[in-house]
Amino acid sequence: MEPDRTGAPPYKWRWLILVVMLVAELMDLLDASIVNVAGPELEESLGAGSVGLQWVIGGYALTLGAGLILGGRLGDRYGRRLTFLVGLAAFTLTSLLCAVAPSIELLIAFRLLQGTSGALLLPQGLGLLRENFSGAELAKVFGIFGPVLGLGGIIGPVLGGGLISADFFGLGWRLVFLVNLPVGIAALVVAAKVIPRKPGDRAVGIDLVGAALVVASCALLVLPLNQGQEDGWPLWTWLSIAGSALGFVLFARRQRRAAAQGREPLVAPALLRKPAFTVGLGGIALFFSGLVGTQLVLTLFLQIGQHFTAGEAGLGNLPLALGTAVGGAVSGAFLADRIGRVVIQVGPLIQLAGAGLLWWELDSLGSSFSIWDIAPGVVVSGIGAGMVIAALFSFILAAVDDHEIGSASGVLSAVQSIGGSIGVAVFGSLFFARADHGDFVPGAQHALIAQVCVLLAFLAATFLLPKKGRPEDEQHVAREELLEKSAV
Secondary structure, three states: OOOOOOOOOOOOOHHHHHHHHHHHHHHHHHHHHHHHHHHHHHHHHHOOOHHHHHHHHHHHHHHHHHHHHHHHHHHHHHOHHHHHHHHHHHHHHHHHHHHHOOOHHHHHHHHHHHHHHHHHHHHHHHHHHHHHOOHHHHHHHHHHHHHHHHHHHHHHHHHHHHHHHHOHHHOHHHHHHHOHHHHHHHHHHHHHHHOOOOOOOOOOOOOHHHHHHHHHHHHHHHHHHHHHHHHOOOHHHHHHHHHHHHHHHHHHHHHHHHHHOOOOOOOOHHHHOOHHHHHHHHHHHHHHHHHHHHHHHHHHHHHHHOOOOHHHHHHHOHHHHHHHHHHHHHHHHHHHHHHHHHHHHHHHHHHHHHHHHHHHHHHOOOOOOOHHHOHHHHHHHHHHHHHHHHHHHHHHHOOOOHHHHHHHHHHHHHHHHHHHHHHHHHHHHHHHHHHOOOOHHHHHHHHHHHHHHHHHHHHHHHOOOOOOOOOHHHOHHHHHHHHHHHOO
């Protein structure tokens, strides 16, 4: 490796920094999906109902997304090393708390704290890599980063199902969280040794009021979506949703006022004045709410409806993972640069075809069931999803000026995570509304109807995106900022 711009030799422990960053990112990806297969175990062990299960799964994504932008700013102010170590230690500790939770209420609380810890941890990783690698080595680093993180998103349900089915020492679902302890402790020891000490910039301001508005607005939105179905949608649910909308408006006004007064806002207001970017935010929320929601419903249908074990349900997610990998490879290697925006319009059309095929497969189920009965529809849906994932962020960032890419990347990642939490709430509620009465196939089909509506709305939004993405050399920084969140 060539010396950096200051003429100093390359840092000798830089490759160990890459290992630590990969471990931290994999811990997040696994914890985002590994719990999906734990539903029946949680119900038996802690008496978790449908709403409790939705909060255990979606609550993590909620606090992670709501805190990502603030987490990045804390790293700028207090130093990436310190913020990363605090986040990693907190993530490991909250994993232990989740594992020993004696009630579903405490498990939900600890999952919310775990997501908050992830919001401290994750924004520091890519910045630390950029500080310690450059040139050809930096390109090689991100060549390793992407596939490894993509694999992490795929193996989460498989690993979770395997751990629960193995039931080592009679720990059952608790192993899903305990697996983080040895990994997290080892990563913490290595990180404390190898990450160089670099001070932060104490001149960087922290808008705690703005951050609190984001967290409160997200909570006011997801709470009624999780609880409304069970409570019969009383008045408070609609007031909560209205309060969420008001909170986001107040946040946007606060960001504009901060910029006008010469202070650095959490989100650059200029971004929100770009129609293609704001439409893209809606597109990200729609797409990932549908994707994460249908992944959850697939797992619930296999476990609750067809009595698959946790291990079998984890393996049952492989057709979706395979389709997503194929679609991403086709889009990234052959289509995105050639046909531009059309690739993220073809993707939802293929997903719609997959949803129609899956509906027919569910309608045709006999008395005996295997994953092969629905695998074709699941694979087709995955191919469409993979085509979109490979290109979506780049096209949204085409509307963003180069100096705004950092802020835009953080916002998009946060919206992606929050969209996933909303998907868990909405799609989970639709499934459980019928599954609680034993109507598992209609419950899955109701979720498919919601997916079709989401995909049609997303497809309509794509026509407002740029026809072509940013040229390859201009996307380099953007790809680094979004790599870990665009991998599924």
